[in-house]
Amino acid sequence: MFELLGIPPQALFGQLLLGLINGSFYAMLSLGLAVIFGLLNIINFTHGAQYMMGAFVTWMLLTYFGINYWAALILVPLIVGATGIVIERLMISRLYHLDHLYGLLLTFGLALIIQGLFRNQYGVSGIPYAAPELLQGGHNLGFMYLPNSRLWVIVASLVVCLGTWFMIEKTKLGAYLRAATENPTLVGAFGINVPRMITLTYGFGVGLAALAGVLAAPIYSVNPNMGEQLIIVVFAVVVIGGMGSILGAIITGFGLGLVEGLTRVFYPEGSAVVIFVIMAIVLLVKPAGLFGRTA
Amino acid sequence: MVEPTTMERPIATKAPIKPLLEVKNLQGWYGESHVLHGINFSVGEGEVITLLGRNGAGKTTTMKAVMGILAKRTGSVTFEGNELIKLPARKIAKAGIAYCPEERGIFSSLSVQENLMLPPKVREGGLSLDTIFELFPNLKERLSSQGTKLSGGEQQMLAIARILRTGAKTLLLDEPTEGLAPVIVQQIGRTIAKLKSQGFTIVLVEQNFRFAASVADRHYIVEQGRVVDTIQNAELDANIDKLHRYLGV
Numbered sequence: 221m222f223e224l225l226g227i228p229p230q231a232l233f234g235q236l237l238l239g240l241i242n243g244s245f246y247a248m249l250s251l252g253l254a255v256i257f258g259l260l261n262i263i264n265f266t267h268g269a270q271y272m273m274g275a276f277v278t279w280m281l282l283t284y285f286g287i288n289y290w291a292a293l294i295l296v297p298l299i300v301g302a303t304g305i306v307i308e309r310l311m312i313s314r315l316y317h318l319d320h321l322y323g324l325l326l327t328f329g330l331a332l333i334i335q336g337l338f339r340n341q342y343g344v345s346g347i348p349y350a351a352p353e354l355l356q357g358g359h360n361l362g363f364m365y366l367p368n369s370r371l372w373v374i375v376a377s378l379v380v381c382l383g384t385w386f387m388i389e390k391t392k393l394g395a396y397l398r399a400a401t402e403n404p405t406l407v408g409a410f411g412i413n414v415p416r417m418i419t420l421t422y423g424f425g426v427g428l429a430a431l432a433g434v435l436a437a438p439i440y441s442v443n444p445n446m447g448e449q450l451i452i453v454v455f456a457v458v459v460i461g462g463m464g465s466i467l468g469a470i471i472t473g474f475g476l477g478l479v480e481g482l483t484r485v486f487y488p489e490g491s492a493v494v495i496f497v498i499m500a501i502v503l504l505v506k507p508a509g510l511f512g513r514t515a
Numbered sequence: 516m517v518e519p520t521t522m523e524r525p526i527a528t529k530a531p532i533k534p535l536l537e538v539k540n541l542q543g544w545y546g547e548s549h550v551l552h553g554i555n556f557s558v559g560e561g562e563v564i565t566l567l568g569r570n571g572a573g574k575t576t577t578m579k580a581v582m583g584i585l586a587k588r589t590g591s592v593t594f595e596g597n598e599l600i601k602l603p604a605r606k607i608a609k610a611g612i613a614y615c616p617e618e619r620g621i622f623s624s625l626s627v628q629e630n631l632m633l634p635p636k637v638r639e640g641g642l643s644l645d646t647i648f649e650l651f652p653n654l655k656e657r658l659s660s661q662g663t664k665l666s667g668g669e670q671q672m673l674a675i676a677r678i679l680r681t682g683a684k685t686l687l688l689d690e691p692t693e694g695l696a697p698v699i700v701q702q703i704g705r706t707i708a709k710l711k712s713q714g715f716t717i718v719l720v721e722q723n724f725r726f727a728a729s730v731a732d733r734h735y736i737v738e739q740g741r742v743v744d745t746i747q748n749a750e751l752d753a754n755i756d757k758l759h760r761y762l763g764v
Contacts, residue, residue, distance in 0.1 A: 392632070398624040399633055406620040409582055410634035410681075411608030 227485055233364040235481040241370055241439070243477020244377030245432055247470045249454040250461060251381055252428035254469040255388070257458075258401045259421045262312060262323035268451025269334040270426045273300050274433020275442045276338060279349050289352040289438065293376075296434045297427035304426030308419050331448075338444035346441030355438060373435050380431060381470045388466050397421065401464070456499040462512020472510060534593075535560045535716050536581075536612070536685060541590035543573075543580040543740075550576050551588070552740040556718075558685075563707065563717040565727040568737035569763055574720040575617055577737065578687050581718075582614045583607040594685070609637050613683035617690045617720070619674040623663040627654060630662040631677045638682030647676045650706050668699035675706065685716040692726050704729055724762060736761045 249267060256264045277296045281287035287295065307330065315322045351369045358367035388394040400407045400414050408414045433447075440446060461472030476495050484491040502510060534557035543551035554577050558564050566574045579585040581592050583604035592599045599607050608614070613634070622630055631647075631654065648655040651672040657665060665673060671691055678686060688707075692700045700723070707717060707730045721727040727734060728751050736744040738761065746754050 395625055395629040395633060399622045399629075402622050402624055403620055405584055405604070406616060407633075409584055409604040409608055409614050409616075410678075411605050411637055412635060413605055 229363050232485050235485045236478060237364070237366065237370060237481075238484070239478040239481020240374050240474065241477070242480060243474035244374050245436065245450060245473075246454055246457045246477050247381050247473025248377050248428055248432040248435075249450065250458045250469040250473050251384055251466065252425040252432075253454065253458050254461075254464055254466055255384070255397075255428070256422055256425035258464045258466075259397060259404075259418055260308075260312070260316075260323070261320060262315070262327065263320065264422075264425065265324055265328040265451075266307070266331045266334065267327075267425075267429050267454070268447030268449075269331040270300055270304065270429040270447070271433045271436070271450065272338065272444060272447035273303070273334065274430030275349070275437040275440075275446060276342075276433075276444075277430070278434045278437045279347060279442045282349070289355075289434070292434050292437075293431065297431045300430030300433070301423040301427030305419055305423040308422040312422065313415070313419070331451075335444055335448060342444060344443065344445055346443035346446075349437040349442050351438035369439055373439060376435055377432075380428070381473075384428070385466050385470060453495055456495045458509075459499050460495075460502045460509060462509020465509070465511035468509065468511025533560075534558060535562075535595060536718070537591075537593045538577075538581060539591040539593075541577065541580055541592065542588065543576055543585045544587040545576075545585075546587075550740050551580060553742075554580075554590070554737070554740070555742050556735045556745075558716055558718055560716055561711065561714050562733070563711050563719060563731045564733045564735060565719045565721045565724075565731045566737050566742075567721060567724055567727060567734050567758075567762065569761075570722070572737040573740040574737050575689055576740075578614065578616075578689050578718070578720055581607075582612065582687060584614075608634075608681075608683070611638055611683045612685045612687060613637075613678035613681055614687045615674045615678055615689060615691065617693065619670050621662040621665070621670045621673055623661060625662050626658065627660050627662055627665065627673060628658040630673055631658075631680070634677050634681045636680070636682050638684075640684070641682035642679040644680070647679055650679075650709065651676050668695050668702075671695060671699070671703065675703070679710075684714065685718075686710070687718045689720045690722065691719070692721070692723050700726060722762075724758065734758075 249271060253264055253267055256262060274296050277299055278289070278292040281292050281295065282289070311326060312323060315326060355369040355372050358365055388397055396407065396412060396417065400412070400417055404414045436446065457472050457476050458469065460476065461468040476498070479498070480491055480494055483494040537557040539555055541551055541554040542549070551573050554573070556564065556566070566577060568574050576585060580588040583599065583602055588600065590600060594610055594612060597610065599610060622633070625633065653669050654673055654676060657669065662673065663670070675688065675691065691703050695703070704726060707719070710717065711730070719727065719731060728748060731748050733748060734746045734751070735742045736746065744761065746758065751758070
């Protein structure tokens with residue numbers, strides 16, 4: 221087998237695969253954040269906790285009700301999305317007339333509370349979630365071994381991201397969403413129920429986070445801290461991609477996952493910080509982000 | 516020879532027998548500042564009226580208050596006999612009033628087609644796309660362009676066109692001729708005349724009173740948040756000096 225700069229191909233492709241998987245989560249989570257920020261003008265700091273809830277509810281459904289992974293893919297986003305709708309109606313909707321900062325503080329506080337509750341109940345050691353049979357095993361591609369569970373995460377994430385992009389950019393519903401993002405007052409004056417749209421959009425963004433949580437359950441252990449660790453990186457991804465760009469969030473998410481994977485091969489010491497270094501550079505050169513629109 | 520004198524001021528006017536839209540003692544606030552101090556006017560079905568006045572007189576604010584966009588407002592706005600003053604904008608739109616804002620409100624993240632199709636239908640009987648493209652042939656060529664890539668005139672046409680689709684027969688048009696070339700102003704004038712002949716009811720905010728005179732039945736003069744005078748279009752010539760004073764032309 222060939223070698224690249226002294227790196228065995230198994231290591232290279234293994235890390236690239238890992239990068240793509242991380243990228244799948246970055247993309248799905250930053251997509252949800254971008255959708256929410258676009259319409260609500262709120263940076264949803266609860267996003268990581270909602271991703272964690274997605275994984276936990278998946279585990280609970282299986283443990284307490286015997287509901288399997290495939291059903292959880294549909295049910296969990298609906299359940300966690302519904303909790304998001306309650307949060308939006310009861311709390312976030314009261315802050316729209318205030319500065320962004322208040323929404324950020326509220327959602328940050330909620331994240332701490334939710335994570336604290338789960339930590340109290342389940343500890344921090346993590347709970348395993350067995351992958352369903354269909355996702356066990358894998359393919360030997362010759363140059364590397366590709367586990368089915370990982371392939372599935374990448375495919376599912378791509379489908380979800382592109383589906384969301386299509387819905388927002390190419391459908392009538394998406395046109396309402398884009399228009400309301402630009403000028404909610406006028407959209408309301410056309411007879412469209414903007415407050416309801418805002419609520420459903422938040423629910424949808426939260427549902428996306430929860431879906432990422434379902435996908436994460438079999439490959440990472442289910443842990444109250446899983447969202448907290450991930451969300452910091454995701455915020456960096458969002459800053460790099462630029463707030464409010466749907467395609468930008470997707471491309472940046474996958475791209476930075478790969479960059480991180482490559483760094484792990486060629487300069488492992490830098491892998492934990494590479495995304496933040498890129499963020500700093502992007503902020504200096506193009507403060508609105510790679511795909512962001514300057515206001 | 517009739518000399519227009521102040522004694523002949525036609526303050527009470529031939530209001531339409533059965534007003535479709537009636538605004539009484541409308542007051543409005545931007546935050547703490549009281550900007551509308553009693554706006555009164557009424558429009559009968561199929562009429563075109565204008566609100567004339569200087570910059571900052573309160574014409575646009577009046578439109579926003581009628582449409583429910585101005586959050587703090589009191590008084591009475593009745594439409595087809597129903598009181599609208601407490602309703603949010605979306606319910607006023609559903610009641611059958613359509614609004615075309617001064618800044619036109621074309622969405623930059625939407626194509627021309629998406630902009631055109633955005634406002635939902637509120638009633639049956641809206642204009643078909645074919646009819647709309649007859650009125651505004653330019654739009655048909657540019658359907659896939661980004662909304663804000665259109666020229667100012669085309670954006671104005673799009674802003675009017677999209678509310679004609681909805682079936683609303685009462686239109687609030689805020690300065691549709693502002694900043695447009697004379698040939699476009701004429702086209703918009705012809706469109707308004709055609710809409711009137713089809714039974715549309717139109718409230719027009721204008722600063723260009725020549726344009727207003729060419730399309731309207733009646734003019735309400737707005738000064739410092741009040742309607743201070745009403746002039747029938749037929750009596751416009753007799754009142755031209757007075758009008759000039761009001762508008763400071």
